[in-house]
Amino acid sequence: MSQISRGLENVFIKTTSLTYIDGENGILRYGGYDIEDLVEHTSFEEVVHLMLYGDLPTKLQLQRLKSALDEAYEVPQQVIDMIYSLPRDSDAVGMMETAFSALSSIYGMPWNKATNRDNAVKLVARASTVVANVLRAKEGKKPAIPEPSESFAKSFLKASFSRTPTEEEVKAMDAALILYADHEVPASTTAALVTSSTLSDIYSCVVAALAALKGPLHGGAAEEAFKQFVEIGEPDMTESWFKRKIIEGKSRLMGFGHRVYKTYDPRAKIFKKYAKVISERNSDARKYFEIAQKLEELGVETFGAKHIYPNTDFYSGVVFYALGFPVYMFTSLFALSRTLGWTAHVIEYVEDQHRLIRPRALYVGPLKRDVVPIELRG
Template identity: 65%
Template sequence: MKSTSLTYIDGVNGVLRYRGYSIEDLAKYSTYEEIIYLMLYGELPKKSDLQRVKNKLDESFEVPDQAINLIYSLPKESETIGLMEAAFGVLAAIYNPTWEKAKNKDIAIEIVAKTATILANIYRAKEGLKPRIPQPSESLARSFLEAAFGGHVEDKKVKAMDIALILYTDHEVPASTTAGLVAASTLSDLYSCIVAALSALKGPLHGGAAEEAFKQFVEIGSPEKVDEWFKTNILDKKKRLMGFGHRVYRTFDPRGKIFKKYAEELASGNEQVKKYLDIAERLEKLGVETFSGKGVYPNTDFYSGIVFYGIGFPIYMFTGIFALSRTLGWLAHFIEYVEEQHRLIRPRALYVGPSQRDYVPLENRG
């Protein structure tokens, strides 16, 4: 559909790179703020570049009252991505920025910051807490978490959040990116393009995988019950093992390995997280033994839910966190496409209906 210099995937060997840098190196050495610059500008930032990104984020957390009021006016049980769509619809109507090469990347950084504000307040609205705007800090991860939870968040949770943002930043052109690209090809504003992407992400065949994987662990309940659950549900009833398999990877998803590492760190000192991690590790072993011959291995969503839970979020926030991270990747693709290879995306349909037919008047149809 499009050429890209953003993300490279080798599904056979389990390789993922952003702008040529391995996901392992970026997770080990980089920060999400660096990834923002890398994805938008193509190179790792110098100190002055990085400071400019941080300054732009810090000055962009504010959103119109109408967006926050809309979130709080809707039922608490409203679906998270649906709430994000609604809020972004407000931003699209109010801001409606035109495409200008000199401004597109700054607008993208503003949108990333405002996404953090929207998602933090979706959490707060659902939990019955008052609105709170993220405040400047050393990282978007900390600003987001402390706005959501309303106070200081320990460093290991902030680090895990930063890593999650990096790992979910981009993954080529799945359905949500494609939907947003179609909107971008019409020169719709960047906020509206995010609405299009969110609409595709809301579908259960694209979003929600981390939620479903984690629900399995909750259903199993304890590590001792994994084997029986696996035999009954996966082997006998042929149910799908959630968090396993990927349309691209035929080996371990490299992001999943990193998520597992941070799940282990969050499990230290937290018995509930440790329980779910033990369940997941046993389930992973059984799954690999059963399905690896078919090229089916754990994907990034298998352990990410444990990380989100360990940070302190309920299940309903998991896909929203994915969207917060992926917003940067979406925007980078939209800008790359419009600025470098723009043409209206207008596929043709292969007609398979009847050939020419003669019209029969109503009174002659029997």
Template identity: 70%
Template sequence: MSVVSKGLENVVIKVTSLTYIDGEKGILRYRGYDINDLVKFGSYEETIYLMLYGKLPNIKELEKLKEKLNEEYEVPQEVIDAIYLMPRDADAIGLLEVGTAALASLDKNFKWKENDKEKAISIIAKMSTLVANVFRRKEGNKPRIPESSDSYAKSFLAASLSKEPTPEEVNAMDKALILYADHEVPASTTAALVASSTLSDMYSSITAALAALKGPLHGGAAEEAFKQFLEIKEINNVENWFNEKILNQKNRLMGFGHRVYKTYDPRAKIFKNLASTLVEKNSDAKKYFEIAQKLEELGIKYFANKGIYPNTDFYSGIVFYALGFPVYMFTALFALSRTLGWLAHIIEYVEEQHRLIRPRALYVGPEYRQYVPLNQR
């Protein structure tokens, strides 16, 4: 009890066969498969199957998974109503918490170890519906349920944006979903694990994860990184802004640095490549991409010697913006993808390693003190 690890840094709370990270070499693997290979050759649906079942699916297994997703987009009307009862200016993650909490309240007969993986697939489908309708609510549009298609990313984009997405847009969304699918046990996954360790239901565990994801030091980092580009406005302002805000005022450069990676985040490289293609058809997004590139150069120049490089949130916002989403949706899009990782981890924990997570605190307060009655104080 004499050692306190602030932030639980380097404290191992579970074993996992899901995700491997080498922060020194910039390696990220899901179930042994390198993130670059999964993005280049795979799909989000294949990643779902891989994370839940431990292997890549064959054609028949993949088709069955897609059918299950298409069947599970519907949510009870009460859930949609709960989201739409909230004001349009409500926080996107807050609205998403409302939706998942509503689903938790309706999931009355939940039991662990009864079709957990099939339940997870249903939740992943319903999260698409929730995120799409959080966006539609905030934009003042009527509710819409994703329609069946051959692609989870396509169904989501069509429901959110009320238009048929291009193959290029579907590809970018699909790859973004893969990139954010899991990252071992950051704050949100830890929150989900704590909740599930009490044998709370899956939706409640997701709600706990969303609460942790909301913070600007975690899921909100992509929004904060993009706000920098908005503040800079023009590429000619980058150097002066960096000198004043980062070097002189010693503010944090958002989208740079990572608790685990001490080199360039492999996901950031892929997001940068996706952004470079998407922005060619969006002049605003292209301007912000050019600002980001210049800011990256300065960031690496001053901070690389400290092991501080761009992380996944630096360029992801530009991809989401080019797809048609405003800044306030970036964290919700993160959640759409990371739902898979949260579910895979809590299933792995409850089914294989279950023990109530109950840490201790090191007491540093006063010794015993005699209680003095109120009239004698």
């Protein structure tokens, strides 16, 4: 009998030079560089270059890449209109899917080794226009296109909130963009790969990835994790909430656990550091940070023995909240950053390892039956 791998656990679908994960020791590297090192010493734009062109850029390469991003922020008016035509209470990721479907109709083109990577850079820039306008549309504001500035993170924050962000805010946003940029082949990237394997276009790959990312077991976890902090309300209530909801109620602690990491997710530690700094000037955010810390302690105490630890989504919400984003935007912010990983992986797959992804399902239904005509079926 054929073996079924439930959840495709431990199935290798491709080789990659993009991201290395050591789940036992909590190590994450992009292109050989430790994630901590990248967050501390590079910008998201440099990571875009690393992922798409194979290495960190020289100064000249970085300048060229920034110009390419700056030139691509503008999207066709119809795409903007489409975002703003949706009801304001629409799901933010759903709005992104709509916009990316429209972009696929306009920019979806056959794969071409000479242009794939440059197209991916444009796609990442367009993603920032889409996400900023999803926020603005939901908040009842007028459209705004990111404008060139010192950094991708700054342009995005400025377009989102119509104000110049502080250096601290830009650094926190930049760190979040780097931290969420890629994570090998989780469900969303796998959905993108399946789509690319049919040679569908790169924007359609992102639509497929967005659909998979949305769920609470994947990208939706940051929102769910943060909602726990809001529900707890006050740091002093953390322990009783944990006992009631998690121990007695047997609910999953959101933002905890990972298919690959059997220890602390290294991104969680970095997000925690930024959450602490960025929440200092916002009393609500500081309160949620305190709650998160207490919940982390209780979670590790209870689940550590089962190798269940905080994942990247546990503290990211505190960072996003302190930056001024509503909770409903957290998954879209994750998606903005992950457009980089999705596109880098599908390009790697289509260019070097292409094969139609077509698994099998093991049939377990009745072997053969004769049809009884409807009038005789009672």
